[in-house]
Amino acid sequence: MFITSCSRKKDTFINRNFHALGTKYNILYNGNIALEKGRETVDDAATDNFWELLPIERMQVKDEIVLPGQSKNQDFERAEEKAIKAVQKHGMNIKGKEHNPQIDEAYLLLGQARYFDQRFVPALEAFNYILYKYPASDKINTAKVWREKANIRLENNELAIENLKRLLENEELEDQDLADATSILAQAYLNIKAKDSALTQLAIAADYTKKNKEKARFNYIIGQLYNEFGEKDSANIAFDKVIEMHRKIPRPYYINAHLAKSNNFDMENGNQIEFLEYLTDLEEDRENRPFLDKIYYRIAEFHRENQRDSMAFAYYNKSLRTNLGDKELQARDYATLGDMSFDKANYKIAGAYYDSTMIHMKLNSKPYRVIKRKRENLEDVIYYEDIAQVNDSILRLVNLSETDRLAYFKTYTDELKAIAEAEREKAEAEERRNSNTGLDKLANNAGSTNSSRNDARSKDAGKDQDFYFYNQTTVSYGKNEFVKIWGNRELKDNWRLSNTAAKGAGTFQVEDVAANATNEERFDPEFYIAKIPSDQKVIDSIATDRNYAYYQLGLIYKEKFKENELAKSKLETLLQNNPEDRLILPSKYNLHKIYMELGLSSKANAMKEDIINNYPESRYAQILLNPKSEFSSDENSPESLYAGIFKQFGNQEYAEVISKAETYITQFEGDPMVPKFEILKASANGRLHGFEAYKKGVNFIALTYPNSEEGKKAKEILENVIPVLAKKEFVSNDDAKHFNVLYPFSNEEKDQIEDFVKQLDDATSKVNHFNLTTSVDVYDANTTFVVVHGLTSSQGASGFAEILKENKNKIDRNFYSISSPNYEIVQRHKNINEYLESQ
Incomplete structure (x- = not known):
């Protein structure tokens, strides 16, 4: 009877049940176990971005190319093998009809294994085979739902919507099948941006699913969709449904539902004291420790909205310190801190925050480009602030008397000695602790029956002390050596390539000098005094760079950032520093305009009289005498004159262009149009005198105007174009x-x-x-x-x-x-x- 029942070619009661039982309780049982194990792996590997609208199905699709016969996951490969084995070993296809009632489930397992292995076309084939060969199967509706899931993954959204709507109209689906069908239909609607239709289907799926994870996920997405529609009350109801499930669901859904609901708090009409207590309870709950970064961020947002910037600043930084790898959150923290610094006109600090923001953002994404544009707008102000700060400090040292210099550096070297002494004492204490650890280890080795446990602890401690960062002496030595070799470097990418040109000509920085000194020299005030620049040419060069930096900062703050107070401070300081003649007149004119905008009429009138009386032939005096004329924007403005000689350039009047450009460069020295005249002059020189003249002109622009658009373009030309143009060998x-x-x-x-x-x-x-x-x-x-x-x-x-x-x-x-x-x-x-x- 056993041998007879093994036959797959006889349609008898014994044969059918023998193969059906073997298929169900052996092959398919093991295959489904492998499938569920693989699904858990996929679920664990997926990372939900709660900052964006969640996908309906928790599965992260990768772009890796899988060759035929290969698999991304061994569990799915095993499940697929079991499904194929069930068909090959137990299929009873007699006269074109399958008599083993378990084979349709084998094909369903085959399709699901391929689906989760992200081979959607073969999966679609398996599901279609069920619909074609087993139309009377009890799994037919399940197969239809899975077929549409595969269609959606293949971006056949309209076809999936049509098929699912027909299925829902024509069939009475059981609870879980109905939840699966409506949820995947909702995903198709989301893909085609029909979010209102998706919301309706998702509500049905949330009501009928029997899986708590799915119920929480669906309700959370419903809340997100209501938020997008601006219906905060309905969104909060959906988030409350997630919160009520508490320990029945994974913790991320529970915490993020709390946080999403908190974002809908009405700051104007709500009870802020109760709301802060609510956030504080979330912060103090020990179970929420893995999510403290997000909680801190939400508290920071609350304080920022209430204009408590110091509290907000503290919590943003706490969020950063407790971050567990959420790059989106880190980017938001850094970007907000950058915006706060920008609003306070701390542009250099804002630039550093924006640099950190971009590190944690997706390259070339739209948010990345927005932050990059902000950072580029700060490039000039950071560059010139560095020059002004460094050169000011140098000139202050130059102007100190010998006694004051000695007192200044005596204080500095005393601080260095105190730091060195503290490090020495710390190193000695560390050595004593290491010695005691060694004695304890010897004592423990000779101890009682508990010695093995103490030995292990002592051994581990000894190993820890061998590690570089646990030895304070080695750490201190390493820090000093790094500073000696590299100087003080900002913590950022490509730190070896950091631009030190901003220190100005002949710069003197105490930290850099100390880093390159011997131990004896580091504590000697006379060593530093000897390094102060004494050559008058060097000092004049430093003062010239400082004055030009102040002038550029005044224009940048006035024109780009509309910070009139900062611009006023920079330009007034410039005029007090005995600037070059070329900077005096434009500085006074810009100060006159700033005084007018700030309502300082008396100062504005005084500056106007100064310009008219002392510079009567200048363009600025003519504008002030006749402000209603179009003098400033007509034929005598830099823009109009540039347009005129540009037209001459097009007419090949190169000698005339060069002559006029030189005149205008001198006349408008300090004006933002000067680099444009320079690059036009360089181009005309190249057309008239050849490659070497052009190369010289471009190099001059790159060095003289490094932070203007023309200077950056000139640098790019030097790197990429000039080597190509340099070739002068004739071709055959x-x-x-x-x-x-x-x-x-x-x-x-x-x-x-x-x-x-x-x-x-x-x-x-x-x-x-x-x-x-x-x-x-x-x-x-x-x-x-x-x-x-x-x-x-x-x-x-x-x-x-x-x-x-x-x-x-x-x-x-x-x-x-x-x-x-x-x-x-x-x-x-x-x-x-x-x-x-x-x-």
Whole structure:
């Protein structure tokens, strides 16, 4: 009977039940265990971002490519093997009909294993096979739901919605099947941005699911959706349903529901005392320790909304210190601290916070670009604040008397000695503790029956003390060596490449000097005094850099950040520091405008009289005398003058452009338009005098205006473009496809060019088999080329010029034939003679 019942080709009661029981209680049982184990792995690996709308299903889809026959998870691979084994070993497909009632479940297991293994196309095939081969199966509705889950993962959302709606209309689904169908339908609606329809389906799923995790997740998403719709009361009801489940659900849902509900608190009409007690209870609950970072952040937000900035600042920092790896939260903490510092005009500190923010954000995302733009706007102010701060400190030391210098550095070295003494005492105490630990270890080795436990503890402690960071002497030595080698470095990425140029010429920083000194020199005040700059040229250079930094800060605070008080302070300080003549007039004019905006009429009028009386011929005096005229924005404004010489540049009037640009650069020194004049001048020099002149001009701009847009562009040109333009080797004519004919004209012949071009255009217009054009190109200060473009060979170019000599136009003039690539090199390096010698 046993042998007979093993047959899969006989449709008998014994055969059917033998294979059905074996399939159900052996193969499928083990396969489902593997599937559930794999699902737990997937669930544990998924990370929910509660800052955004949660997906309906907790599964993190990865972009890894899986080859056919491979699997991402061994448990799903085992489940798939069991499903295949059930079909192969126990399938009773007799005359096209399956007689083992468990095979449909085998295919369902197969599809689910493939689905969770993120092989959605093979999973879809398995579910479709059930619908095709087993239409009377009791798992048919489950298979339909899973098929649509696979369709949604394959972004077939509209098809899934159509099929699920038909299923819900035509079938009476059981509770869990109804929850599964409506929840996945809600996901499809979310994918197509139909959130109101998703909300309706999700409410049904939350009511009918029998799984507490799903009920909590669905209700939390319902709350999120109501918040997006602005219906806070309905959102709070949904969050309360999650909170009421408490220990029946994973803790993250419970805590985040509390926090999401707290975000809906009405700060104007609510009881703030009770609300703060509510947040404090969340903070003090020991079970909430893994979520303290988020709780601290919410408390910080509460204090910030109530304008208690010091409390908010403290809690944002507590949130950062207790963070357990939530990058989104870290980014929010740093960004908010940056905004708070920005609002207080602490721009340098704000810049540091924005740097930290970007580290914890997704690269090139929209929020990342917003923070990056904020940080770039602070680049100039941080740069010039560094220069002003460092150079001010140097000049203060320069201006101190010998007695005051000695007193200053005596105080500094006494502090160094105190720190060194404290470190020495700490190191000695650490050594004594290590010695006692060793004695305890020996004593424990000779102890009683409890010695083994004490030995292990002592051994572990000894191991700990061997670790670098547990030995204070080694740590102190390491810190000192680092400072000696690298100096004081800001804690940030690429710290080795930190820009030290902001310290100014001949800078003197006490910390850097101390870092590079011997132990004897570090505690000697005279050593530091000897390092103070004494060369008057160096001191003047430091003062010049400091004054220019103050001027730039005044303009930045006034124009970019609208911080008139800060701008006023910087410009007034500048005028007290005996600035260069080029900075005095624009500083006074900008101060006049700032006084007007601040309502300081008497100061504004005094500054106006000063400019009119002492600088009567200046553009600023003319504007003040006739403020209603369009003088400041008409033909004499820097913008209008720039537009004029830019037009001349387009007309190849390079010598005129260079001359006028030099005049305007001197006239508008300190104006933001100056770098634009500089880069136009460099381009004109390059067109007129060649590559080396252009390179020199671009290098000057990059060094002189490093924080302007033009300076940054010049630096980019130096790094990426100049190496390409530097190549001056001529290419072979065999490699070229386009050739030109050049007719040179000297400056004495310039009046002949217009007639010659007309004659040449008339001749080229009659050539139909080439698309010929002409141009007039300045070569250098003495020569201009009239060029014929569009020829296809060197011989053809020469032949064309010879033909023009013979036709009725009689264009008989000295010419050169040259390929287009070589013509570019000739124009770039002004080496036409080298080219002619090479031919």
